Amino acid sequence: MIRDLKYVLFFLALLMLSACNNGDKGLIGGPELEVDVIALQVTPAKVYIAAGLSQQYKAIAIKSNGSTKDVTTHHSLSWSSSDTTIATIDIETGLVTSVMSGKVTITASGMVNGVELNQTAILTVTDATVVPGGVVVTSDAEYMASGFSMEFTATATLSDGTTYTGLGDGSEGHWTIVSQPGTKASIDTNTGILRTNEVDSVGEITVQFKGTSAAWGGTAEKTITVTDATVLGVVVTSDTEHIASGFSIAFTATATLSDGTTYTDLGDGSEGNWTIVSQTGTKASIDTNTGILRTTEVDSVGEITVQFKGTSAAWGGTAEKTITVTDATVLGVVVTSDVGNVTIAGFSVGLTATVTFSDDSTHIVTQDGSEARWLIPPFPNAAFYHIDTNTGVLTTTANSAGILLQVQVVVVSGNNNYYGSFGMTVMDAVVTSVTVTSDEDNVVAGLSLDFSAIANLSNDTDVGVGDGLNGDWSIVSQPGKNATIDTKTGVLTTGLDSVGDITVQLKGTSEAWRGTANKTITVNDAL
Numbered sequence: 001m002i003r004d005l006k007y008v009l010f011f012l013a014l015l016m017l018s019a020c021n022n023g024d025k026g027l028i029g030g031p032e033l034e035v036d037v038i039a040l041q042v043t044p045a046k047v048y049i050a051a052g053l054s055q056q057y058k059a060i061a062i063k064s065n066g067s068t069k070d071v072t073t074h075h076s077l078s079w080s081s082s083d084t085t086i087a088t089i090d091i092e093t094g095l096v097t098s099v100m101s102g103k104v105t106i107t108a109s110g111m112v113n114g115v116e117l118n119q120t121a122i123l124t125v126t127d128a129t130v131v132p133g134g135v136v137v138t139s140d141a142e143y144m145a146s147g148f149s150m151e152f153t154a155t156a157t158l159s160d161g162t163t164y165t166g167l168g169d170g171s172e173g174h175w176t177i178v179s180q181p182g183t184k185a186s187i188d189t190n191t192g193i194l195r196t197n198e199v200d201s202v203g204e205i206t207v208q209f210k211g212t213s214a215a216w217g218g219t220a221e222k223t224i225t226v227t228d229a230t231v232l233g234v235v236v237t238s239d240t241e242h243i244a245s246g247f248s249i250a251f252t253a254t255a256t257l258s259d260g261t262t263y264t265d266l267g268d269g270s271e272g273n274w275t276i277v278s279q280t281g282t283k284a285s286i287d288t289n290t291g292i293l294r295t296t297e298v299d300s301v302g303e304i305t306v307q308f309k310g311t312s313a314a315w316g317g318t319a320e321k322t323i324t325v326t327d328a329t330v331l332g333v334v335v336t337s338d339v340g341n342v343t344i345a346g347f348s349v350g351l352t353a354t355v356t357f358s359d360d361s362t363h364i365v366t367q368d369g370s371e372a373r374w375l376i377p378p379f380p381n382a383a384f385y386h387i388d389t390n391t392g393v394l395t396t397t398a399n400s401a402g403i404l405l406q407v408q409v410v411v412v413s414g415n416n417n418y419y420g421s422f423g424m425t426v427m428d429a430v431v432t433s434v435t436v437t438s439d440e441d442n443v444v445a446g447l448s449l450d451f452s453a454i455a456n457l458s459n460d461t462d463v464g465v466g467d468g469l470n471g472d473w474s475i476v477s478q479p480g481k482n483a484t485i486d487t488k489t490g491v492l493t494t495g496l497d498s499v500g501d502i503t504v505q506l507k508g509t510s511e512a513w514r515g516t517a518n519k520t521i522t523v524n525d526a527l
Helices: 005-019
Strands: 037-043 046-051 054-058 058-063 067-069 078-081 087-090 093-096 102-111 115-126 132-140 143-145 149-158 171-177 193-195 203-211 221-228 231-238 241-242 248-257 274-278 291-292 302-310 317-324 330-337 343-344 347-358 362-363 372-375 384-385 393-394 404-413 416-427 431-438 442-444 448-457 461-464 471-477 491-493 500-508 516-522
Touching: 037 102, 037 115, 046 054, 046 093, 046 500, 058 102, 087 102, 093 115, 132 203, 132 221, 149 203, 149 221, 231 302, 241 347, 248 302, 248 317, 248 500, 330 404, 343 393, 347 416, 372 416, 393 404, 416 471, 431 500, 431 516, 448 500
Parallel strands: 046 115, 143 221, 241 317, 343 416, 442 516
Antiparallel strands: 037 058, 054 093, 058 067, 078 102, 087 093, 102 115, 132 149, 149 193, 171 203, 203 221, 231 248, 248 291, 274 302, 302 317, 330 347, 347 362, 347 393, 372 404, 384 393, 404 416, 431 448, 448 461, 448 491, 471 500, 500 516
């Protein structure tokens, strides 16, 4: 059943036919894409941005064996905009610059076997503006040990209540260091990654983001404290102690410091590199930056030892971990959603694929496209919904009420493909109200608080909308300036200057609901 060759060939043939006639025509130049490419995916499929801001698009080529390749800047792929008076796009990089309010179709085009392959996305440019004082610079933490790195981000609050989190990625402005105790700390002007020095960085460092876009040309700053804490030890951990051959496993490196704190971003590529020290065969590989180990079905069974080697001024040692790769075989793939088998028109839903094995173990498929591809089979209602082929996020259109959705996941392990499917019914209901709740109504300054949101529907049912798929979180008002909220998860982190009332807001971003809902909590003095 899992490896039914006839079914696979039939499905791929249909997919090739549908992919070759999908959207507007684009400019084609240079050599073709690889001959085994059967479809393109463009992300984000549907997005709203304010005039004057930018949006980076990505093109993913889906191959006949279910594997993928990022072809965003491939020399044989080109990008186009249906109306350059509303938004222009770099034909080579896929970076959009919005000009004025309106709706445009963004198209990625390439050639495969002499046939043009297209995929489109919808971009809506709004007339929202950045509110005065609406750009806030945040960081992973308020302090760090000397010799380590820290990433800063810049988030803009817009006049329509939404937030724009891509402000500090290099396309809208530049990062600089305004002040530091010494002279050797540095910051990447595009990414906002600050690198400190063990010798002279102890003290306060202030970084600044300077906007350069038509939407915002101001400045925003943040000050963090660099301590003289030293590394006592580094431990490498993994999601599990064993994995079936042909699948992936993620490793992390965490440093324990002399002041009792921990540093969990050690193994993200900025502080060192990952390598395989020993393996049974020769074909397993590890991403040197992310620590994701990919095994093969052929020769990976046995023990594999990975090593993280520090390259920062704070720590240059090594730490290792050994995991076991088993010969367990795949029994099946089960697809689940975070809302069950029912949704409403215009909402997005997260799907998860779980593989079950012959040794009774399970594996949740990674949502980065390395292990699985999410697809929409040729189906009468396929035009009413879209799925992100990497993440499994399913988005329905506003006119999809009453239909039955069908999606498929292809899990790739070596030369074998394993299939799972999922059906979902779209309810004929609309959002009547949204209520924001929190764990508590009070919190002590310096601590965090989780917010969530429930949409009340016209058929007397409820659905969660605060998970980052259907809306963005922001702070409407606060006594100080150091409180921050994760725009996707709704986790509020208060500062020592947050004593008083803080109001947070969820702004809907789906076709089903684009309103706002607020909640005010009280922050108490720790004393």
